[in-house]
Amino acid sequence: MLGLGGLLLLFLVLPFVALVLDGGPEAIWRGLGCSLTWPALRLSLGTTLISVVLVVVGGTPLAWWLARSRWRSARWLEILLQLPVVIPPAVGGIALLLAFGRRGLFGGTLERLGWTPAFSVVAVVMAQVFVSAPFYLQAAVQAFGRLDPNLLAVARSLGASPPRLFVRVALPLARPWLIGGAAMSWARALGEFGATLMFAGNMTGKTQTLPLAIYTALELDIHTAQALSLLLVVFAFALLLFLRRFNRGFEAARGAATP
Amino acid sequence: MTRRKLLLGALVAACSTAPLFAMRARGGEAQEVVVFAAASLREVLQKVALTFEKRHPNSKVRFSFAGSQDLRVQIEQGAKVDVFASADWKHMKLLADKEMVIEPVVFARNLPVVVVPKNNPAQVRTFADLPKATHLVVGAAEVPIGAYTEAIIAAAERLYGKAFHEAILARVCSRELNVRQVLTKVALGEADAGIVYKTDALTMPDKVQIIEIPSQINIVAEYPIAVLKAAPHLDLARAFVKLVLSKEGQKTLAEAGFNQVGKQRTK
């Protein structure tokens, strides 16, 4: 048993070891100096931050509604909302183009309103929200579904209005899982490549996020791509670590509590 | 403990039988020629392969189509390949410098062209009309089509002036990582114009119109092909390259829109 687990562990870890070791620090350092690096990093940070905020702000009430709805179609909707996870992101990008592109379903209307999202920063955020929202939604629906129904019943019997129930009871109780879901969703947005490439295109400083820069750099020199990937990995690792600490601290504060 | 041993045993057994299968495959009837080829060569080389398999009944051509860059990296990392057909000299030269290929030669030429959506919303009729396009999509400078495009636009500056050059650069809304993505965006109408290879443009006759680029500023893309030094099937690999270069092979390429090698312009 342990042996099999160890094999999987090796398999999962070795590529990252190779990513760090191959070429040596000098090549990686040189790669970081590539002109694509910093605009891409800045853009990735900015857009993913906006994306995750949008996902959380829209996804939390939606998940709350989905989790509480007794409406049968809500279950179907839940499944539908998971689809972006399965379809290849490039197809997601095409779908976004077909919907919001200049010749898309709503593109004409949008263009008449003077707004064409395709090939803009807005498109980058849209692509990220599209592919990353399901991760948050799933976590949030599960989190709300797991809440003790007695607590919700008690809160309502005490006179809590639906907004108060949501903000003062459901949100704080579900918080650790919501944060976990947001972290997953954020990580997915940061790594988003296919849909962005299709829908937002690839312009340095404008729509070229870190994954697109990595792919572009691959055409230049493998070590540059490697350096950029390392940057992405280190950054994501640091953020996930921080969130985990933060969550644990939160749990500890509450559970200091638990005997 | 015993369970662990058992598992290990199974693993060892699996490993030791693997060469047996390999032997049988090698000793069997069909010999596989592995060809790594640039993505833009898919349809045409598959046609050539049909002819090849007819001539060599005991052989089977297996392709891997991808960007020349990806293929080159795979070859460097030890992929067992017989033939490499690249979309530009850059990657072929990198392999030649490492002495991994045998005498690469140009087997096809391709011309960059401007494509516009069939209904041509921006009314681009000639290359000089290009600034009319509000959304222009080109290849990234890091990939071959992008490098050609850059050179063409630079040459256009000499012909049409600085304003033209700047207007075009201002219209570029995306630098795609391969020709197909440029073409897709034009075909979908998301871009008003793009620059792709003629052969790619010809694959979507009902979606896009082709506008030639003036020959004095255009650049001919050359496709080199070579047998790998470490080719597992050296003879068959040579035969395949020979077929591509033969009159018959060249005819197939010409049908697909490639310029024939006959009128050579040396690199």
Added chain:
Amino acid sequence: MTGNSAPRLSVAVQAGLGSFTLQASLEVGAEPLALVGPNGSGKTSLLLTILGLHKPERGRIVLSDEILFDAALAIDRPTEERHLAYLPQDFGLFPHLTAIDNVAFALACRSARVSTKQRRSEAMAWLERFGIGNLGERNPSRLSGGERQRVALARALASSPKALLLDEPTASLDVEARVEVRAFLAESIRSLGLPTILVTHDAMDVEALASRVAVLEKGHVVACGLLSDVRRAPPTSFASRLFSSSTVPKTSGIASPSLQ
């Protein structure tokens, strides 16, 4: 609707419960009613229906002079407007709030315009009234079962309820805590005089807390009357088993001293 003087909860509902239909009529005035019956007889469902968390197909629920539910009139007041205090089995304290904030939550629901500071001091007053003023800053997980119940009751009463619904109030406690909690509850219920429905499995709870009993069997009220009557002639095998396991004088003997 017998006037404003005596608070009264009357329930007559019919609701599908999957395998059977809940069909129950109950009247509760100042005398606490115990709702007993085997598992799955619909006790908790009836409680949730009164609370407004299950919607019956037919019937009417009236609290004093206020209609909470009436199928014919299409009246269905939401749970938060029914002014019913609900105490679930484990008391339902919010784990993310301290004892004092749990009580303050109830106050905030009823009067939003009061300052936090004022609300907390009011909440403190409630805790002190229940003899646990010293535990205000504790999280529920650091309270004993008895303490938790006091906080829950303080919180429920802070929301100025017009009726009390208790679901198995002693089931989650150990034996010693049960005695303490039962005594405390008995005293509280009697002094409040609110219509009270108590769902329980425990004959001792019935003896100590209720003066009337309703026996539920497969969604139907098969008997409803004074505790002494039901005890004397148990209508179902469940009821006879329930009351044979306890001896009357002893139980009330434990409970009554603390009542006075």
